[in-house]
Amino acid sequence: MTIRRSAPARQPSLREHNLALVLGEVAAAGAVSRARIAAATGLTKATVSTLVDALVAAGLLRELGPSAAVGVGRPGSSLTLASGPVGIGLEVNVDYLATCTVDLNGTVRRREVVAQDFRRVAPAVALNRAAAALRAAVQDARAAGGVVGGVTVAVPGLVETARGLVRLAPNLGWRDVALPDELLDRVGPDVRPALAGVPLRVGNEADLAALAELWNGDHRRADGRPLDSFVHVSGEIGVGAAIVIGGQLFGGVRGFGGELGHLPLAPDGPLCGCGSRGCLEQYAGQDAILRRAGLEATAGTSIGRPGGSVEDLIARAEAGEEQVLAAVRAAGEALGAGIAAMVNLVDVDTVLLGGLYALLAPWLLEPVQDQVARRVLASRWDATRVLVGRLGADGAVRGAATSVVRAVIDDPAAWIAAAALESIAADVVDPDGAPSAGRQ
Amino acid sequence: MTIRRSAPARQPSLREHNLALVLGEVAAAGAVSRARIAAATGLTKATVSTLVDALVAAGLLRELGPSAAVGVGRPGSSLTLASGPVGIGLEVNVDYLATCTVDLNGTVRRREVVAQDFRRVAPAVALNRAAAALRAAVQDARAAGGVVGGVTVAVPGLVETARGLVRLAPNLGWRDVALPDELLDRVGPDVRPALAGVPLRVGNEADLAALAELWNGDHRRADGRPLDSFVHVSGEIGVGAAIVIGGQLFGGVRGFGGELGHLPLAPDGPLCGCGSRGCLEQYAGQDAILRRAGLEATAGTSIGRPGGSVEDLIARAEAGEEQVLAAVRAAGEALGAGIAAMVNLVDVDTVLLGGLYALLAPWLLEPVQDQVARRVLASRWDATRVLVGRLGADGAVRGAATSVVRAVIDDPAAWIAAAALESIAADVVDPDGAPSAGRQ
Numbered sequence: 069m070t071i072r073r074s075a076p077a078r079q080p081s082l083r084e085h086n087l088a089l090v091l092g093e094v095a096a097a098g099a100v101s102r103a104r105i106a107a108a109t110g111l112t113k114a115t116v117s118t119l120v121d122a123l124v125a126a127g128l129l130r131e132l133g134p135s136a137a138v139g140v141g142r143p144g145s146s147l148t149l150a151s152g153p154v155g156i157g158l159e160v161n162v163d164y165l166a167t168c169t170v171d172l173n174g175t176v177r178r179r180e181v182v183a184q185d186f187r188r189v190a191p192a193v194a195l196n197r198a199a200a201a202l203r204a205a206v207q208d209a210r211a212a213g214g215v216v217g218g219v220t221v222a223v224p225g226l227v228e229t230a231r232g233l234v235r236l237a238p239n240l241g242w243r244d245v246a247l248p249d250e251l252l253d254r255v256g257p258d259v260r261p262a263l264a265g266v267p268l269r270v271g272n273e274a275d276l277a278a279l280a281e282l283w284n285g286d287h288r289r290a291d292g293r294p295l296d297s298f299v300h301v302s303g304e305i306g307v308g309a310a311i312v313i314g315g316q317l318f319g320g321v322r323g324f325g326g327e328l329g330h331l332p333l334a335p336d337g338p339l340c341g342c343g344s345r346g347c348l349e350q351y352a353g354q355d356a357i358l359r360r361a362g363l364e365a366t367a368g369t370s371i372g373r374p375g376g377s378v379e380d381l382i383a384r385a386e387a388g389e390e391q392v393l394a395a396v397r398a399a400g401e402a403l404g405a406g407i408a409a410m411v412n413l414v415d416v417d418t419v420l421l422g423g424l425y426a427l428l429a430p431w432l433l434e435p436v437q438d439q440v441a442r443r444v445l446a447s448r449w450d451a452t453r454v455l456v457g458r459l460g461a462d463g464a465v466r467g468a469a470t471s472v473v474r475a476v477i478d479d480p481a482a483w484i485a486a487a488a489l490e491s492i493a494a495d496v497v498d499p500d501g502a503p504s505a506g507r508q
Numbered sequence: 509m510t511i512r513r514s515a516p517a518r519q520p521s522l523r524e525h526n527l528a529l530v531l532g533e534v535a536a537a538g539a540v541s542r543a544r545i546a547a548a549t550g551l552t553k554a555t556v557s558t559l560v561d562a563l564v565a566a567g568l569l570r571e572l573g574p575s576a577a578v579g580v581g582r583p584g585s586s587l588t589l590a591s592g593p594v595g596i597g598l599e600v601n602v603d604y605l606a607t608c609t610v611d612l613n614g615t616v617r618r619r620e621v622v623a624q625d626f627r628r629v630a631p632a633v634a635l636n637r638a639a640a641a642l643r644a645a646v647q648d649a650r651a652a653g654g655v656v657g658g659v660t661v662a663v664p665g666l667v668e669t670a671r672g673l674v675r676l677a678p679n680l681g682w683r684d685v686a687l688p689d690e691l692l693d694r695v696g697p698d699v700r701p702a703l704a705g706v707p708l709r710v711g712n713e714a715d716l717a718a719l720a721e722l723w724n725g726d727h728r729r730a731d732g733r734p735l736d737s738f739v740h741v742s743g744e745i746g747v748g749a750a751i752v753i754g755g756q757l758f759g760g761v762r763g764f765g766g767e768l769g770h771l772p773l774a775p776d777g778p779l780c781g782c783g784s785r786g787c788l789e790q791y792a793g794q795d796a797i798l799r800r801a802g803l804e805a806t807a808g809t810s811i812g813r814p815g816g817s818v819e820d821l822i823a824r825a826e827a828g829e830e831q832v833l834a835a836v837r838a839a840g841e842a843l844g845a846g847i848a849a850m851v852n853l854v855d856v857d858t859v860l861l862g863g864l865y866a867l868l869a870p871w872l873l874e875p876v877q878d879q880v881a882r883r884v885l886a887s888r889w890d891a892t893r894v895l896v897g898r899l900g901a902d903g904a905v906r907g908a909a910t911s912v913v914r915a916v917i918d919d920p921a922a923w924i925a926a927a928a929l930e931s932i933a934a935d936v937v938d939p940d941g942a943p944s945a946g947r948q
Binding site: 226235236238244297309311313318319320321322323324325326327328330331332333334335342343344405408409410412413414415416417442443445446448449450 | 737763766771
């Protein structure tokens with residue numbers, strides 16, 4: 069019998085833990101006094117004051133001024149999150165390029181979406197355009213007095229997040245793209261220093277869209293508590309899914325999970341871009357729906373964006389065109405069968421539909437729910453809920469941006485160390501001599 | 509942005525933790541001195557001695573006598589696991605009933621398999637037979653001087669492990685069976701006290717078979733380290749799967765995951781017992797293989813057991829009968845497509861085939877590997893390995909028994925508390941007045 073030794077109990081770095089504890093308390097409460105932080109965390113008031121001073125100095129917390137508290141003693145000054153370092157999300161998708169900048173509170177400060185067709189261009193062209201979009205976002209953040217806390221890039225593909233490597237993005241035609249390096253190379257010497265000391269991460273777009281719904285979707289469980297376990301299925305050109313259990317992304321061993329689009333639904337079905345036949349994507353992907361509806365996929369087709377075929381599809385569905393409704397219904401049945409298979413494998417009680425599927429929900433939801441109710445074994449005693457995501461097509465880029473500031477809030481000590489390095493780098497290299505604006 | 513407060517850092521129960529640490533060290537090392545335990549755990553020798561005394565008194569550790577260590581100082585006595593409380597596994601499957609008893613080392617002390625056909629009998633009949641098998645196992649354990657550390661029952665169905673409730677076992681015809689209560693009611697007044705104070709748990713057979721391969725299969729990763737992340741697929745009448753990540757079972761929200769048998773492979777396929785069409789079970793389940801091979805499913809069909817159709821199937825495959833080989837090949841292709849879909853969703857790099865599939869591996873492995881290599885997206889740069897499980901049809905019941913003693917080793921403090929209660933109950937109730945045999 070193989071038994072693994074467990075490690076002896078050891079103290080985690082107490083200061084790191086407590087910095088995160090204090091910052092997390094303010095983030096959860098919105099505005100709160102030192103005394104209340106001490107009461108909520110169990111730390112002494114002296115410890116709280118020391119930690120608060122460090123967080124204020126790092127530009128993560130700010131004073132709101134004396135509170136109007138009634139009672140004896142010195143009135144406590146209230147603390148709130150500073151607008152702090154901003155998180156930049158960049159999404160390189162098959163038919164659009166999006167950027168999103170959020171402040172430390174997760175509030176969106178800037179958003180930009182440009183229709184692009186990356187299906188027939190060389191990876192270098194897509195990378196150049198992505199770098200230009202990132203460059204603009206960084207320049208705007210700095211012009212507004214912000215410090216970049218990090219960048220996360222969402223891509224529709226299989227990503228080794230730890231290595232920052234896109235192993236495969238079939239609909240982009242990418243293989244083994246080291247995305248952070250490629251973007252840093254292209255972003256320009258004036259902008260590069262602002263990104264040198266901070267984390268540049270890459271994530272799967274379905275994963276990040278799922279996290280956005282977790283963090284910003286305000287979904288509830290059947291008992292009213294915040295929803296923290298679900299499968300999120302997002303329709304785009306491909307079909308991606310992500311599993312969230314207990315507020316954490318479940319990514320399997322290497323983080324490549326959630327490839328729902330390549331579930332085989334019929335052995336003799338249409339050929340898929342992955343080389344197999346009858347994949348779900350060929351029945352429920354955006355191009356398959358457009359084709360069956362009698363519409364051609366056109367450039368500028370981007371979901372949820374003005375113009376293009378998807379807007380046309382929705383307008384025709386609203387007008388009750390039978391071929392369009394039949395196409396969406398057929399996609400819903402295939403999608404529902406695929407979702408049911410996934411739920412039977414990973415066991416969640418709630419499914420969120422995102423991306424294109426959120427837009428098509430008025431016609432798609434019922435066939436999906438029918439299939440799920442019929443095919444999920446646990447549905448017989450515990451109904452599987454199928455809900456519509458709230459962030460539409462913006463989920464992935466919003467989740468990418470928010471993941472940056474969540475990482476800062478979860479580990480402010482790491483941010484403080486990185487910011488110190490970045491400050492030195494910016495002072496040395498920045499050619500226009502701008503001070504590291506907005507950092508206190 | 510919803511941010512959840514994290515709990516303040518608090519000390520876990522240090523004594524509980526350290527008891528587990530010391531016992532785990534002995535379990536991993538086999539035989540080891542107090543001094544080496546102290547060195548390995550970072551605990552003082554005095555603390556180790558106190559903890560060892562408690563574990564010896566509880567019958568979990570025993571002294572091997574002075575070691576022949578060369579060197580200065582008092583020679584240290586070596587410690588090893590006591591044969592300790594035994595774990596009893598009971599498997600109620602569709603066409604057999606199995607029991608397995610292991611000691612604290614995980615060594616099998618007793619094993620019994622009886623062919624049964626539970627497909628056409630009332631649940632009460634199956635429960636009576638299961639209780640009789642459990643009764644015999646408990647009596648034998650006590651006659652051999654053992655103390656029962658707990659019982660885990662493996663069933664082919666969806667189980668709420670926390671409540672001990674079998675929600676649905678389609679091939680047994682069970683709905684909402686509170687298995688521990690039902691078994692305790694039927695086990696007899698002389699045996700019941702031995703089970704009163706100890707955990708009676710229920711688990712899914714595919715989950716427990718997967719854990720058995722994790723604990724006792726001695727599988728290795730590609731780099732030679734112990735394999736701790738994989739999907740285990742076990743073929744029986746149904747097709748069950750389980751996901752193990754980092755040495756832990758991944759069961760989803762309620763533990764109902766792994767229902768691979770109901771993956772829809774063809775929209776117009778054969779009707780399945782679950783009410784849907786074209787489920788994988790209808791192409792790769794035991795009955796489907798027998799039917800396609802031109803063999804009738806007969807009673808005593810139990811996989812890996814003497815007599816019955818499966819033995820016939822294997823004999824004919826060995827003789828090269830074309831219809832039989834074609835049936836197994838077709839099952840392998842369907843199974844491979846299903847496994848690939850699962851791997852694309854949950855991302856593992858290793859798949860273990862268990863139960864019937866382990867027996868059919870000489871003919872089944874190649875078509876499964878072909879499909880997996882073609883359909884798993886990550887296989888293009890990182891081959892997905894398909895290996896054969898080592899425990900054959902005994903996996904689930906062995907895993908059930910082993911899970912009992914693993915729970916004792918992981919949390920000896922809970923066992924010590926439960927054993928104290930059981931001892932009192934046995935002294936009061938046991939009609940034949942036998943002392944709580946074997947406990948020290």
